[in-house]
Amino acid sequence: MSPLTLYQLVALLLLALGLFGICQRRSLVGMLICVELMLNGAGLSIMAAAQLTPANAVLGQLATLFAMGLAAAEATLVLAIIIVVARRFGTTKTSAVTTLKG
Amino acid sequence: MELMAKIAFGVYTLIILCGGILAVAAKSLVRAMVGLIATLLGVAGMYMLLNSPFMAFMQILIYVGAVCVLIFFAVMLTRADAGGEEAESAPLRQNTLALLAVTVVGGVLSWLVLTHPVAGTGVPVEVSIEKLGLGLLGPYGLAFELISVVLLVAMAGAVLLAWERRNGK
Numbered sequence: 001m002s003p004l005t006l007y008q009l010v011a012l013l014l015l016a017l018g019l020f021g022i023c024q025r026r027s028l029v030g031m032l033i034c035v036e037l038m039l040n041g042a043g044l045s046i047m048a049a050a051q052l053t054p055a056n057a058v059l060g061q062l063a064t065l066f067a068m069g070l071a072a073a074e075a076t077l078v079l080a081i082i083i084v085v086a087r088r089f090g091t092t093k094t095s096a097v098t099t100l101k102g
Numbered sequence: 103m104e105l106m107a108k109i110a111f112g113v114y115t116l117i118i119l120c121g122g123i124l125a126v127a128a129k130s131l132v133r134a135m136v137g138l139i140a141t142l143l144g145v146a147g148m149y150m151l152l153n154s155p156f157m158a159f160m161q162i163l164i165y166v167g168a169v170c171v172l173i174f175f176a177v178m179l180t181r182a183d184a185g186g187e188e189a190e191s192a193p194l195r196q197n198t199l200a201l202l203a204v205t206v207v208g209g210v211l212s213w214l215v216l217t218h219p220v221a222g223t224g225v226p227v228e229v230s231i232e233k234l235g236l237g238l239l240g241p242y243g244l245a246f247e248l249i250s251v252v253l254l255v256a257m258a259g260a261v262l263l264a265w266e267r268r269n270g271k
Binding site for chain 2: 002003004007008009010012013015016017020021023024025027028030033034036040044047049051052054057058059064065066068069070072074075077078079081082083084091
């Protein structure tokens with residue numbers, strides 16, 4: 001197996017762990033942690049593809065950097081949303097936040 | 103890969119695997135966050151292996167330094183302690199569906215990766231920080247400006263959302 005395939009498999013492992021977690025966690029903070037796992041997998045995949053192929057390496061590294069920035073922005077917004085939900089419902093359990101349910 | 107690189111790759115993969123399992127399966131959210139930090143450090147090690155120490159530094163600075171502190175704030179501000187939300191295990195149906203989702207997505211993607219291998223160069227290219235800076239100021243300047251706008255909007259939006267009105271309510 002080539003090194004690129006190995007790196008892609010590790011990135012896939014991160015994606016799978018995050019996906020399982022986001023389906024299985026029952027609190028918003030736990031889901032946020034799993035989203036960060038998935039974004040890291042994406043970053044690792046982009047990075048491996050940029051560094052180990054003849055593709056433009058500068059573009060790949062900057063794309064990973066932008067993914068990190070987007071992850072930071074997303075974490076900020078999710079933190080604010082979690083605080084609003086916790087203030088309104090008194091909990092961050094996803095099963096409790098069901099006002100729209102008929 | 104050289105022997106040392108192989109050993110390092112194995113060690114980092116192990117760190118990522120253990121940290122990821124802890125992040126996904128821990129009952130306490132603080133422990134889950136420790137697992138997340140271990141995973142992030144493992145990925146930073148992978149970046150070092152990919153011959154880009156600057157990105158490894160950025161990974162530690164942004165993820166471990168900023169995002170994890172934010173998540174810790176979320177844990178503290180919502181008082182999601184060990185006896186809280188994740189204490190009881192998930193219902194069997196939820197676990198089964200999560201496993202199904204992972205099997206489908208992971209199966210398709212790993213099949214793609216394994217059956218369509220890209221013949222990459224074995225040695226990671228080296229990119230100097232000067233080249234990255236020139237890229238940010240030159241051809242990718244618009245993306246750079248856009249990401250700063252996104253960060254500003256996210257920050258302003260977070261303040262607006264979490265703003266507590268003093269009077270009325």
